[in-house]
Amino acid sequence: MKQSVIPIKLVIAGASITVLDSSKMGSYSCTLKGEQQLSGIFHLQVPKIERKEKPMISYIGDTAVMNCECPGYTATSWTWYMTNGSKQIAINESLLTDKYVISKKSANITQLKILKLAKEDDGEYWCEAAFGLGKSKGKLELKVLSYMAPLKPFLAIVVEVVVLIALVVSYEIYSKKVKRTEVEFWNLTSLSYSKSEDSGLESSRARQRRI
């Protein structure tokens, strides 16, 4: 937006227009003709609603809570729309009080609560803020998943854990077996080589070794 710098002395000879009609919203320019030509352009628009880029994820039977915020400005009213195909249908909460709950969280935040989610509730939602001179829309995407969706990775990881534990334990049993046969082998050889020696000491030591 081009910023026009108006020197103070010209404020005395200022001009203003008041826009009252929402159809008259747009860009205005004012020009001061004199020794120097000064002009400035004003872009009039309604405040923008913060948009959420990522879709919100919820599950069948759960409650989805969607917030729409217009920072710094107070809207006169908020309306929520649901997209059905290509049409946008306003959500009338008085009709379905056990499904939709619209509440005003604060001056510039509105909240839509959808209870008992079903697969049909999946899709785009729009929150519309009405100001004196126009309306502003924000889009929210809701994805409704079934519990099967996270269950697959969950089961995959559980299977991986069980497999790893089984591997570790079987390796341990295998290596214990190998050690035991080794110990028995050395016991036999030591006994046969040194019957008169204190072989009892060796074998007791071997027995004490943690197997």
Next chain:
Amino acid sequence: MSPPVPSDLGYVPPDGGWGWAVVFGASISVGFAYTFPKAFTIYFKELQAVYSISYSQIAWITSIMCATTYGGGPISSILVNRYGSRPVVMFGGLLCGTGMVSAAFCTSIMQLYICVGFITGLGLALNLQPSVIMIGKYFLKRRPIANGLAMAGSPVMLCTLAPLNQLLFDNYGWRGSFLILGAILLNCCVAGALFRPIGPGTASIKTQVPEEGKDALKQKVTEDAMEMSSPVNLPMKNKTEEEGERDCCEKINQYLDFSLFKHRGFLIYLIGNVLMFLGFFAPIIFLAPYAKHIGIDEYSAAFLLSILAIVDIVARPTTGIIANSKWVRPRIQYFFSFSIAFNGTCHLLCPLASSYTGLVVYSIFFGLAFGMVCAMLFETLMDLVGAARFTSAVGLVTIAECCTILLGPPIGGTLIDTFGDYKYMFIKCGVVMVLAGTFLFIMNYYNYRMLAKEEKERKAKEEDPKSVRTENEGRNNWIKETTQDGPELEPLREEQEGLKKEANGTSEV
């Protein structure tokens, strides 16, 4: 390093072989225990919106989790003393997994407190302590390296868990993420499976060996009026009340060694660490908000923490290697005090950093200091009390640290809110840590001198005639003495020797 000293465990630890698999398992367990509360904060915004609660209410979840993880230390110690590390870790992993899976189906914030905060926290506690204990059982000569490597699991896990949590949340929402996180936490059971039990021959549990010794003595000295501790697990019907009382103390001491509170080194460590934790975690929590406060954008602020984590990953094993060298290992307590004081100095200098580059430099040094302290946190305790008593020591230390760990960040937050400036929080943390470092340095200097003196006295006594020794050793049952190299004679062994000598003495009479 001195010639190989027989460890107080009753056997020579392998210092390698399967020990490295144990280190790997320990790094997974330790990683989950330390990073899970931090990585969990990603879900706060969503949960706040769903349950319509304030930030402080949602932050209670991680506070409860941390409190349970540290406060559950003694429970861990008792269970490990009774059953060994492996069953405890596997049970802990199951508990974590169950906690998170049940959290996926929660409908109120109170249920979340219980499932995520309490149950998962307890599971993590049952993971953390036994892992560290196992390292002490498998390593002696290379223990600092093993400790450094195991503690390095924490920043590695943080680097993986944080983006993973974000990915899960984007794809599955918070309920699905909790379900999958429950499965991921089950990997702690795999870590537990790696903790092969190791011990001196028969039972690795302390309770059984003194029992056998006592049984043998009872047969020899039945009519003797000399009071000896009776076996713990026999029926108590024909015992007098006095013996019964002693039984109780003995029993408690065998599950959780409260006699550690008479141990000089343990007390020094306890006081120093409790003081240190008052200023340990607050700077990390407030680093990103501080960066944003002085005008740095969100992504660069988050990058500071990444720098910290990366430096941390490198610093921990490196510190382990340095601590294991022959110049540092005998004086490892000084190295530890130095790193704490260094950490404090970093915080004191932080307010001077007003630009992004300054903060990057601060993050690098902070990451280095943080890694150094964490790598040696448990190694120094093992060095002071010895691997056998470490089981109980770690439990007692963590429950004492629990209070200051929880108090640290809120005090920092209050300072920030009162003065509107972050520098007072940094100054407070810096001062506390420098004080703690200095305290530890001075007290350990005193401790090393006392140990050297006691070692000299003990060597002098060994050259004396035996009769003098039997009297003294009988009295010195529970007084601890450590050698300068670290591992000390275990109460178990001394008690055994003492009892045997008493028996010999009486039979001679």
